[in-house]
Amino acid sequence: xNIKRPxxxxxxxxxxxxxxxxxxxxxRSPQEIRFRPHFKTHQSEQVGxxxxxxxxxxxxxxxxxxxxxxxxxxxxxxxxxVVVNILEIxxxxxxxxxxQLNLLVDSKKMVQILEKKLAHPVDIWIKIxxxxxxxxxxxxxRKEILETAQAIHKAKKLTLAGLLxxxxxxxxxxxxxxxxxVYHDTVSKMQYIRDYLAQMGIEGVQISIxxxxxxxxxxxxxxxxxxxxxxxxxxxxMQLELGACRExxxxxxxxxxxxxxxxxxxxIVVLGGAVHLSVESLMASNHKxxxxxxxxxxxxxxxxxxxxxxTYVSSLSQEHGIIRTSLPYIQRFKIGDILMVLPVHSCLxxxxxxxxxxxx
Amino acid sequence: xNIKRPxxxxxxxxxxxxxxxxxxxxxRSPQEIRFRPHFKTHQSEQVGxxxxxxxxxxxxxxxxxxxxxxxxxxxxxxxxxVVVNILEIxxxxxxxxxxQLNLLVDSKKMVQILEKKLAHPVDIWIKIxxxxxxxxxxxxxRKEILETAQAIHKAKKLTLAGLLxxxxxxxxxxxxxxxxxVYHDTVSKMQYIRDYLAQMGIEGVQISIxxxxxxxxxxxxxxxxxxxxxxxxxxxxMQLELGACRExxxxxxxxxxxxxxxxxxxxIVVLGGAVHLSVESLMASNHKxxxxxxxxxxxxxxxxxxxxxxTYVSSLSQEHGIIRTSLPYIQRFKIGDILMVLPVHSCLxxxxxxxxxxxx
Numbered sequence: 001x002n003i004k005r006p007x008x009x010x011x012x013x014x015x016x017x018x019x020x021x022x023x024x025x026x027x028r029s030p031q032e033i034r035f036r037p038h039f040k041t042h043q044s045e046q047v048g049x050x051x052x053x054x055x056x057x058x059x060x061x062x063x064x065x066x067x068x069x070x071x072x073x074x075x076x077x078x079x080x081x082v083v084v085n086i087l088e089i090x091x092x093x094x095x096x097x098x099x100q101l102n103l104l105v106d107s108k109k110m111v112q113i114l115e116k117k118l119a120h121p122v123d124i125w126i127k128i129x130x131x132x133x134x135x136x137x138x139x140x141x142r143k144e145i146l147e148t149a150q151a152i153h154k155a156k157k158l159t160l161a162g163l164l165x166x167x168x169x170x171x172x173x174x175x176x177x178x179x180x181x182v183y184h185d186t187v188s189k190m191q192y193i194r195d196y197l198a199q200m201g202i203e204g205v206q207i208s209i210x211x212x213x214x215x216x217x218x219x220x221x222x223x224x225x226x227x228x229x230x231x232x233x234x235x236x237x238m239q240l241e242l243g244a245c246r247e248x249x250x251x252x253x254x255x256x257x258x259x260x261x262x263x264x265x266x267x268i269v270v271l272g273g274a275v276h277l278s279v280e281s282l283m284a285s286n287h288k289x290x291x292x293x294x295x296x297x298x299x300x301x302x303x304x305x306x307x308x309x310x311t312y313v314s315s316l317s318q319e320h321g322i323i324r325t326s327l328p329y330i331q332r333f334k335i336g337d338i339l340m341v342l343p344v345h346s347c348l349x350x351x352x353x354x355x356x357x358x359x360x
Numbered sequence: 361x362n363i364k365r366p367x368x369x370x371x372x373x374x375x376x377x378x379x380x381x382x383x384x385x386x387x388r389s390p391q392e393i394r395f396r397p398h399f400k401t402h403q404s405e406q407v408g409x410x411x412x413x414x415x416x417x418x419x420x421x422x423x424x425x426x427x428x429x430x431x432x433x434x435x436x437x438x439x440x441x442v443v444v445n446i447l448e449i450x451x452x453x454x455x456x457x458x459x460q461l462n463l464l465v466d467s468k469k470m471v472q473i474l475e476k477k478l479a480h481p482v483d484i485w486i487k488i489x490x491x492x493x494x495x496x497x498x499x500x501x502r503k504e505i506l507e508t509a510q511a512i513h514k515a516k517k518l519t520l521a522g523l524l525x526x527x528x529x530x531x532x533x534x535x536x537x538x539x540x541x542v543y544h545d546t547v548s549k550m551q552y553i554r555d556y557l558a559q560m561g562i563e564g565v566q567i568s569i570x571x572x573x574x575x576x577x578x579x580x581x582x583x584x585x586x587x588x589x590x591x592x593x594x595x596x597x598m599q600l601e602l603g604a605c606r607e608x609x610x611x612x613x614x615x616x617x618x619x620x621x622x623x624x625x626x627x628i629v630v631l632g633g634a635v636h637l638s639v640e641s642l643m644a645s646n647h648k649x650x651x652x653x654x655x656x657x658x659x660x661x662x663x664x665x666x667x668x669x670x671t672y673v674s675s676l677s678q679e680h681g682i683i684r685t686s687l688p689y690i691q692r693f694k695i696g697d698i699l700m701v702l703p704v705h706s707c708l709x710x711x712x713x714x715x716x717x718x719x720x
Contacts, residue, residue, distance in 0.1 A: 004447040005424070040678055062679045063631075064365070082679055085631045086696045087364040087617045106620055110695065134680055135620045135629050168677065257447045260466055260495045269495050271423075271445045275711050279640050317528065318400055318707055319422045319442055320494055335470065336446045347678055351635050352712075 003338055006276040007255045008353035009360055010042075010234070011303045014251035015050060018232050022215065023054045029221045036060050036079060038210065038230025041347045043354050045073050047233060060210075060228045064088045064095070071099050078102065081164070081210070081228060083127050083135050084110060089117045096120035102161060106137050108144070108151045115155040124152050125164035125208060130189045131182070132168040139165075139189040142196055149202050162206030162225065163190055170213040176243055183214035187223045216244035236346035237293065241282055253304055253340040254349060255297060255358075256321060263330045270339055273319040277341060278348035284312045291316045292341040294323055302360035304340040313341055363698055366636040367615045368713035369720055370402075370594070371663045374611035375410060378592050382575065383414045389581045396420050396439060398570065398590025401707045403714050405433050407593060420570070420588045424448045424455070431459050438462065441524070441570070441588060443487050443495050444470060449477045456480035462521060466497050468504070468511045475515040484512050485524035485568060490549045491542070492528040499525075499549040502556055509562050522566030522585065523550055530573040536603055543574035547583045576604035596706035597653060601642055613664055613700040614709060615657060615718075616681060623690045630699055633679040637701060638708035644672045651676045652701040654683055662720035664700040673701055 019037075026035050037051055040062035048059070048070060060081040061067045067078045068091065079102035084092070095101050097120050105111055106127040114122075126148050129136035137144050145163075152160040170182040190207045197205050209215075210228035216239070221227065234252040235245040256272030277292055284290035291313040295304040311325040321341065325333075333339065343349035350357070379397075386395045397411055400422035408419070408430060420441040421427045427438045428451065439462035444452070455461050462483040465471055471484070486508050489496030497504050505523075512520040530542040550567045557565050569575075570588035576599070581587065594612040595605040616632030637652055644650035651673040655664040671685040681701065685693075693699065703709035710717070 004451075005445065082631070083619050083629075085365065085617050085619050091364075107695075113695075133625060133627075134675070134677065134682060138622075138624070257445050259443050259445050262498075264498070265493060267493075269443075271442070274638065274640075274708055278634065279638060279708070280634075315494070317494065318711070322494060335467075335473075348634055348639070351678070 003255045003257070003358070005257065006272045006353065006356065008350060008357040009253055009255050009302060009304070009340065010047070010357060011251045012050070012359050014249060015047060015233055018235065018249060018251055019051060019054050022229070022232055023056075025219070026221065026227060031222065033221055033224060034058055034226040036208070036226055036228045037233065038062070038081065038228050039070060040066065041230040041233055042350055043069070044350075044357065046359055048073060048075065060230070064091045067095055067101070071095055076100055079125070079228070080104070081166070084114065086110070086113055086117070093119040096122050104164060105148065106135055108148045111148060111151040111155055111158060115157060118157045121157045121159065123161040124158045125161050126152070128163050128165045128190065128193065130165045130167055130186045132166060134166070134168060136165060139193060142193070145193055146197065146200055146202075149197055149205070153202065160202070160205065162208060163193055164208040165190060166210045167214060168211055170211045171238070171242065173213065174242065176217055179213045179217045179242065179244075183218050186214070191223055212239060213242050213244045231347060234346040234350065237282060237290075237342060237344045247307060250342050252346050252350060253295065253342045254292070254353065255338045256341055258333050258335055258337045258339060261330060261333060261335065263327065266325060266327060266330060267314075268323040268325060268330065268333050268339070270321045270323060270341070271319060272321040272341055274316045275318055276349070276352055277313070277316060277321065277343055278345060278352060279316055280345040280348055282344055288314060290314065290344070291321065292343055294325070295340045295342060297338050297340050302358070307342060363615045363617070363718070365617065366632045366713065366716065368710060368717040369613055369615050369662060369664070369700065370407070370717060371611045372410070372719050374609060375407060375593055378595065378609060378611055379411060379414050382589070382592055383416075385579070386581065386587060391582065393581055393584060394418055394586040396568070396586050396588045397593065398422070398441065398588050399430060400426065401590040401593055402710055403429070404710075404717065406719055408433060408435065420590070424451045427455055427461070431455055436460055439485070439588070440464065441526070444474065446470070446473055446477070453479040456482050464524060465508065466495055468508045471508060471511040471515055471518060475517060478517045481517045481519065483521040484518045485521050486512070488523050488525045488550065488553065490525045490527055490546045492526060494526070494528060496525060499553060502553070505553055506557065506560055509557055509565070513562065520562070520565065522568060523553055524568040525550060526570045527574060528571055530571045531598070531602065533573065534602065536577055539573050539577045539602065539604070543578050546574070551583055572599060573602050573604045591707060594706040594710065597642060597650075597702060597704045607667060607702075610702050612706050612710060613655065613702045614652070614713065615698045616701055618693050618695055618697045618699060621690060621693060621695065623687065626685060626687060626690060627674075628683040628685060628690065628693050628699070630681045630683060630701070631679060632681040632701055634676045635678055636709070636712055637673070637676060637681065637703055638705060638712060639676055640705040640708055642704055648674060650674065650704070651681065652703055654685070655700045655702060657698050657700050662718070667702060
């Protein structure tokens with residue numbers, strides 16, 4: 001391991017297990033479900049290949065440049081899982097010429113704009129808001145959803161794939177039961193709309209769902225056609241706190257060089273700050289803000305062990321992280337040592353370190 | 361303006377004024393003070409050139425790669441203003457061969473390691489902790505500071521430049537008076553150490569300070585030899601809240617395409633999320649979390665006007681920003697419009713968008 005500055009270390013064995021678990025669970029479902037993992041978490045050609053080896057051929061991404069990146073790497077069925085940004089129409093047209101491109105809309109108006117500006121056929125998902133209140137047509141607005149579906153049916157270059165939602169409010173659910181409730185609530189709302197559209201003559205509408213907490217806590221999927229979760233590939237402290245994973249399933253950590261040690265403060269300072277980890281935080285066990293927990297690197301393999309007790313990143317600035325710990329560790333860590341920081345939100349950390357990643 | 365996705369817009373006229381204000385203030389000082397602006401905020405060759413035009417020749421950066429970047433652009437006197445990460449010694453040696461490189465240490469041990477591993481002479485600043493408690497030798501630890509200074513004097517490749525501190529705790533001071541108190545407190549602690557070192561036979565020790573809030577609120581500098589503030593070049597909402605700038609002095613904002621509109625929620629959604637703005641937040645006037653305030657772009661010039669009342673980024677995910685606003689604005693903003701988001705912490709935003717920046 002030749003690490004000299006903050007580097008995202010991805011544990012291949014854990015990633016493969018994380019992928020395998022979801023692939024197997026989806027295969028166990030009573031009905032056939034398409035697995036379309038969200039690649040925004042890793043944004044990595046290599047991790048993409050590991051998905052491909054498990055039989056995955058459909059993916060979701062969160063931006064047009066990310067779609068371009070994976071299209072170049074041979075992915076031929078890509079959903080840009082953010083409602084269309086019409087200012088990127090030229091790039092969208094170039095992509096739609098090459099691959100099976102799937103876009104999200106949440107208004108009849110956007111359908112009409114797309115029909116006018118698209119140069120090639122695309123599949124369209126209507127984004128539905130089932131409670132997260134980010135984007136999507138509010139699930140109870142039946143008329144608006146119907147009109148959007150009808151407009152897609154009328155449009156020549158647009159084919160209606162189905163209804164898509166992201167139940168991001170599952171991240172606010174803090175018990176196993178409440179996460180499951182979000183899933184059941186989401187599925188029943190989506191089915192309610194599908195049934196309504198069928199009554200109105202629009203058949204064959206698929207349902208796509210996506211958040212990692214639900215997908216991790218549900219044992220058997222039903223009533224849906226597609227799953228787009230993504231974070232499970234690495235997991236992180238947010239998912240750990242939600243109970244969506246165990247610590248040993250977290251597959252990405254940031255290797256940070258120790259640059260200073262302050263025994264009197266019981267603090268170590270590492271190179272590893274907001275530009276490496278992101279400033280996403282949660283509450284540590286002592287009710288103070290935590291920007292990550294800390295483990296030792298296994299020098300032989302490059303992976304890491306169980307996190308150290310009472311040791312966490314208590315503060316971040318642009319390049320520095322301050323680690324609070326106990327005296328025995330202070331004496332053990334030397335300047336130039338590498339400490340592994342398990343991130344709060346792996347998607348943002350992986351985005352910051354996408355050009356500084358090592359696979360072990 | 362051909363903006364299709366989140367882009368950092370830098371207002372040249374404002375940047376020049378922000379630079380000019382500090383340059384003039386420093387020139388007005390009763391003693392000669394070296395201005396060594398911190399380039400971590402902008403990380404931009406172009407902005408660097410504007411500093412050069414104002415006579416600046418010395419700069420500070422926060423990482424070795426940033427030093428390499430600016431050394432390539434012709435900057436020949438660079439301080440890496442983070443205590444040395446010894447794992448980067450090969451890169452440090454390459455830099456020290458080419459330019460006047462200045463490094464930070466905060467222990468005698470680091471001096472000894474450097475003396476062994478350095479291939480070329482460097483100037484050394486002893487990092488002092490005057491109250492921020494990030495890095496540096498605690499200012500009252502006279503013996504430790506003296507021993508470090510003596511070790512530098514003994515070392516052949518190391519020349520003692522002086523004492524350097526970053527009073528980042530000025531960011532927690534919330535009145536004009538308390539910010540000034542931090543400055544005065546910092547300077548007197550630094551002078552106390554300098555006087556002590558002089559008594560012990562170590563003369564000619566310079567004092568370098570650096571935080572933007574103090575540098576913005578102090579009318580006349582005294583008792584110091586160098587100023588390294590950086591954020592003032594763009595400012596941001598954090599500095600606005602501290603009273604360190606006025607809104608019209610904020611020189612960087614993120615142009616974000618509107619992708620959705622929800623009149624019933626009084627919300628607009630833009631492409632512009634955590635991977636563009638960073639998740640740094642502060643409290644909005646309604647005591648809710650704010651990730652930015654919003655202004656309209658002047659289409660002719662590409663700059664922006666005064667921020668809109670009661671309009672702010674209330675929530676961020678990886679690529680999305682949700683903007684809370686009032687009904688008249690909801691009706692005015694159309695899909696495909698550009699909204700300008702003034703960032704909470706411009707250093708982190710500029711870092712995320714350094715390859716997606718336009719100067720207007």
